[in-house]
Amino acid sequence: MPSSTSVQEARKALGQRLREMRKDSGITARELARRAGWHESKCSRLENGKATPSEGDIRVWSRLCGADGETDDLIATARGIEGMYVEWRRLCRSGLRQLQNRSVPLYERTRRFRVYEPGVIPGLFQTADYARALMGAIISFEGYPDDTETAVAARMARQRVVYEGDHRFAVLLEESVLRARIGGPDVMAAQLGHLLVAANLPRVSLGIIPSSVDRAMWPVEGFWIFDEELIKVELATAGVTVTQPREIAIYARTFKALADMAVYGAGARSVITEAINALSRA
Template sequence: MSTDFQRAREALGVRLHQLRDDAGLTGRQLAAGLGWPPSKISKLENGRQTATEADLTAWAEATGHPALAPSLRADLRGLETQYQSWKRRLASGHQRAQREAGAEERSASLVRAYEPTAIPGILQTPDYARHVLASGAALHQSPRDTDDAVRERMRRQELLYEPGRRFHFVLWEGALRALVCPRSVLASQLDRLAGLVGLDTVTLAVIPFTAEMPLTVRHGFWIHDEAYVTVETINAALWLDAATDVALYARAWESYAQAAVQGNDVHRLLASARRALGPT
């Protein structure tokens, strides 16, 4: 969890505690009035649980400050520009998340990405995307809007061909070989990547298994210009815009990029991964 996010969540908790204290209510009294377990009051006030907008509205009303509900909700929305759980982000399905990812990519002229485990969404074939998105929906138990989400992901790929944009991808070789889909689907995905090598808006680099790694493999991340970094974990998506964070991820990206190969060497790695699949 980002330190900035946690500090913001704790600051919101302080506001909630103050409202309860001003109302002369104990935590148990407020919990009883709201029909919540007392532990929820403690977690919200101490920044150990993220409130929902409904929670904040109910809190403001129960403590006699209904007019403060919009301000509390604004604090929450500011907090969620840094951190958002997948449970919330996927509440209406993957299509909306894909649309938001496209908006992030359109806002930047230079996108640098490091992905160690899967092919980046903007480079995926429809079939590969379908398997990845369906497995994500199953994990998060979110609405199954896979076909709409795939179409939205494919629309994002139009940006790859817009003059003036630059996309620099660094993949670990494991991303080329991970069977997150049937072998025939992965084979087509590898062919798709081979066709992107040499595109003037795209740089595709791969870190071979045999490369000397400057860092451990770690998690994937995307850097949008020099403005912010997006990181996806199993439970949440983070947006990091502190200059120190952006600089840190930029150094990490450069380290991975220096260990990667490009051009014909990428073609050889793709061909090797393709052969390893056997007949498809």
């Protein structure tokens, strides 16, 4: 699981790739710096992960090493490093509303959403009461400023992407999501009923991974794939953004493996209905 050292580890990994490219080309760090017009110490800082290279640095490095084919992948890696790990406390220092609004441009430009959640109903498909209970619990636990009502309103407003524009949603939920009681039985029953309605929307594909399935893919942290652009992963302490193409490909493979275990259509509706019935028996 990524930690607060993720950025430094990512810089080191990128620096190692730059070092390997240079060595494969047969030139020394001193010679590369001379050809690039840099101080020799710059090569050392980049190779040892002490600094993140700019896009211009990467283009020069790749060209001098005869590895132009690596340029785009390296640039994508560098772009993601600084913003790859952002602590929730920093994002939510004035409350949860700004966090909801922060993601609106990304949601609006995304055409294909792939969402996997092992713990909660995704925000785009939450009822106001479910969102209120969940956000209230987060605010209380973390000690954030209490802006529950405005945060809920912002989340509800963000849901317009489900109904407007050219967006498609493939959503995978572990069955445990349906059984985790957020806000009490009445709130949960209404939320599950709302999920049944959402599953019938023409641009929504809802899959439920039954708890009884023989797993070919283990449960992982929740993640959202936005087109082929980036991945958002939510941890307990921070949000991680993945933009490196090879890592995006791994998440895409993971999503497919999880999707292959899910039930859809009548099968998904049956699992949701069973969860609703269990609430009435409690």
